[in-house]
Amino acid sequence: MAEERNSIVLQKLTGRFGSDVVATHSDFGDDTALVRRERIVEICTFLRDDPDLRFDFAMDLTGVDYLGEEPRFEVVYHLYSLEKKHRVRVKARVPEEDPVIDSVIPVWVGMDWFEREAYDMYGILFRGHPNLKRILLYEQFEGYPLRKDYPKARRQPTVGPQE
Amino acid sequence: MAEIEAYRREAGKLDMQAEPMILNIGPSHPATHATLRLIAELDGETILKLTPEFGYLHRGFEKESENATWTKVIPYTDRLNYVSSLMNNVGYVMAVEKLCGIEVTERCRYIRVLICELSRIIDHMVCIGTNMVDIGALTNFWYFWKPREEVYMHLIEPLTGIRLTTAYTRIGGLMWDLPDGWVEKCRDVCRNVIVPAIADVNALLTKNRIFIERTMGVGPITPKEAIARGFTGPCLRAAGVPLDLRKDEPYLVYDRFDFDVPVGEQGDTCDRYMVRMEEMRQSLRIIEQALDALPGGPVNVDDPRFILPEKADVYENIEALMNHFKHVMDGVQVPAGEVYSATEAANGELGYYIVSKGGGGPYKIKVRPPCFPLFQGMPHLCEGGMIADLIAVLGSVNIIAGELDR
Numbered sequence: 001m002a003e004e005r006n007s008i009v010l011q012k013l014t015g016r017f018g019s020d021v022v023a024t025h026s027d028f029g030d031d032t033a034l035v036r037r038e039r040i041v042e043i044c045t046f047l048r049d050d051p052d053l054r055f056d057f058a059m060d061l062t063g064v065d066y067l068g069e070e071p072r073f074e075v076v077y078h079l080y081s082l083e084k085k086h087r088v089r090v091k092a093r094v095p096e097e098d099p100v101i102d103s104v105i106p107v108w109v110g111m112d113w114f115e116r117e118a119y120d121m122y123g124i125l126f127r128g129h130p131n132l133k134r135i136l137l138y139e140q141f142e143g144y145p146l147r148k149d150y151p152k153a154r155r156q157p158t159v160g161p162q163e
Numbered sequence: 164m165a166e167i168e169a170y171r172r173e174a175g176k177l178d179m180q181a182e183p184m185i186l187n188i189g190p191s192h193p194a195t196h197a198t199l200r201l202i203a204e205l206d207g208e209t210i211l212k213l214t215p216e217f218g219y220l221h222r223g224f225e226k227e228s229e230n231a232t233w234t235k236v237i238p239y240t241d242r243l244n245y246v247s248s249l250m251n252n253v254g255y256v257m258a259v260e261k262l263c264g265i266e267v268t269e270r271c272r273y274i275r276v277l278i279c280e281l282s283r284i285i286d287h288m289v290c291i292g293t294n295m296v297d298i299g300a301l302t303n304f305w306y307f308w309k310p311r312e313e314v315y316m317h318l319i320e321p322l323t324g325i326r327l328t329t330a331y332t333r334i335g336g337l338m339w340d341l342p343d344g345w346v347e348k349c350r351d352v353c354r355n356v357i358v359p360a361i362a363d364v365n366a367l368l369t370k371n372r373i374f375i376e377r378t379m380g381v382g383p384i385t386p387k388e389a390i391a392r393g394f395t396g397p398c399l400r401a402a403g404v405p406l407d408l409r410k411d412e413p414y415l416v417y418d419r420f421d422f423d424v425p426v427g428e429q430g431d432t433c434d435r436y437m438v439r440m441e442e443m444r445q446s447l448r449i450i451e452q453a454l455d456a457l458p459g460g461p462v463n464v465d466d467p468r469f470i471l472p473e474k475a476d477v478y479e480n481i482e483a484l485m486n487h488f489k490h491v492m493d494g495v496q497v498p499a500g501e502v503y504s505a506t507e508a509a510n511g512e513l514g515y516y517i518v519s520k521g522g523g524g525p526y527k528i529k530v531r532p533p534c535f536p537l538f539q540g541m542p543h544l545c546e547g548g549m550i551a552d553l554i555a556v557l558g559s560v561n562i563i564a565g566e567l568d569r
Binding site for chain 2: 027028029030032056057058059060062064065076078082085087089108109110111112113114121135136137138145146150152
């Protein structure tokens with residue numbers, strides 16, 4: 001029963017957006033859709049507002065660095081529906097030379113800090129974000145530590161409070 | 164600075180007929196209970212703008228995890244929410260087990276429920292106790308600190324050997340079984356220590372007019388706003404949304420227990436207190452039922468791919484010795500794939516997003532800490548309120564810097 005309903009999420013998504021949904025799978029029971037980054041806001045709005053889907057919670061947003069693959073980065077959204085009690089994972093690939101994706105703050109206001117963290121850790125830029133700056137690290141920090149080519153042991157000077 | 168200029172231009176609208184004062188709270192302040200920083204712009208005592216800042220406790224959990232084996236990540240998870248570290252252990256191994264397709268034994272599931280609910284109780288006790296200290300009710304702090312210590316002393320320490328950094332769970336099971344007499348001691352602590360402590364604090368606070376006037380209507384949030392901001396756990400339920408993953412996506416054996424999910428109405432500090440108090444009582448109900456139904460049998464799955472061999476075998480048997488060596492040096496071998504696994508931690512949804520490329524260690528681990536969206540919602544809860552209420556609200560949303568900063 002649950003599986004049947006879950007696949008409806010992916011069916012509706014592919015039915016509505018066609019070739020903009022690049023790939024889907026339900027491995028390990030998690031429904032996953034890889035979509036084109038250009039339409040991410042549209043897709044998220046659809047997932048939130050469609051009466052059969054109703055993904056009103058955006059639980060998590062993160063980046064993943066697939067160094068050596070092209071496009072290099074992936075932005076991963078985890079959504080949850082309070083009404084339907086189902087989940088979906090939406091992913092979009094962004095290339096290294098142009099790591100930009102539209103911000104989903106207009107859809108879920110709570111994604112603000114999650115996008116800042118993805119920027120802080122991976123250098124992914126969220127177009128339209130009102131305050132895209134570092135969140136866990138400090139402004140003077142150089143580089144993006146969760147990128148796979150950032151050495152784990154690299155140390156950077158600790159800076160004191162700024163006047 | 165531009166904002167201050169704007170205020171200065173509009174100074175006529177301000178109560179004090181002056182520019183706003185900027186008050187810095189933290190990062191080391193007794194009422195933040197962690198290394199957090201809040202920058203408040205004040206007009207008199209009213210908060211015009213609140214800017215939370217954090218990251219002081221960032222220790223690179225995710226980067227460290229990417230360079231460790233699957234089992235070595237378990238001690239790192241202790242340091243996320245250090246007030247209820249057992250829950251983080253359980254949440255993490257459940258995510259890895261989902262990836263491996265491991266079905267843990269019945270006894271293991273019951274023990275995991277027991278340690279989760281005990282952790283939930285002590286987490287709520289710390290939250291309520293410290294929140295009450297901050298607003299001037301010191302007695303409740305002592306009333307809740309004592310049972311918390313008894314839980315550590317009589318239950319968690321004998322079980323794990325340590326108080327806070329427990330690292331008790333293992334992929335496919337637990338570090339070891341319950342020690343002798345633990346079940347009786349657990350019943351004893353629940354009935355003779357926790358229940359009276361909840362009754363004491365309940366008698367002192369729940370109908371106390373000073374407490375109610377101090378907390379009711381302080382830092383409220385509507386259900387719609389709470390959902391949009393990603394609130395989970397007691398803070399969401401206080402706003403009237405009955406989302407509890409133990410009911411909505413039952414994991415372990417939560418579907419076998421009879422318990423209720425309390426909800427509030429206003430989403431204010433008073434409701435958050437009420438919800439936490441009731442959740443402690445419901446956790447006690449779950450513990451009693453789990454102790455009654457606790458099955459026998461092994462706590463670890465019978466699978467040498469995931470579980471270390473018996474120590475006696477390691478000393479006498481070359482296969483076991485090699486297996487042990489491979490486990491420790493190369494780590495448990497986990498298939499490639501990605502999973503998101505969420506559990507209901509004391510503060511809300513604790514999610515682990517894990518990417519594996521196969522092999523002995525994770526490719527990526529992302530923790531979804533429940534505190535992160537809660538702290539993000541602080542300006543929404545506090546702006547327009549009084550500066551003294553900021554402390555009451557901060558205590559009641561229960562920010563734990565360990566999981567906030569990772």
